[in-house]
Amino acid sequence: MKGPDVVLGPLATVGAALLGLxxxxxxxxxxxxxxxxxxxxxxxxxxxxLKDELRKHAPQA
Incomplete structure (x- = not known):
């Protein structure tokens, strides 16, 4: 079973900073x-x- 793909964008970066603060x-x-x-x-x-594009171009293991 494959896990979910996580792609971090700019909102995630700001969110992590706010969460830490x-x-x-x-x-x-x-x-x-x-x-x-x-x-x-x-x-x-x-x-x-972005996740879809990464899936298309990433090598399948």
Whole structure:
């Protein structure tokens, strides 16, 4: 069984920064915003197109 492909985009990077900052400052709002940004990045159509292109050009193991 194959696992899901994860492609990190710019929103995931910003989300990770917000999540880390939220944990350091003990702000659940910042941490929640970071988590939402990471999840949103994976659902964007651009991320899906990038995943499809990577699947086409990646060697199949």
């Amino acid at each position: 939220g944990v350091l400052r003990r702000s659940w709002k910042l941490a929640a915003a970071g988590g939402v940004a990471i999840v949103t990045d994976q659902r964007l159509p651009a991320a899906r197109r």
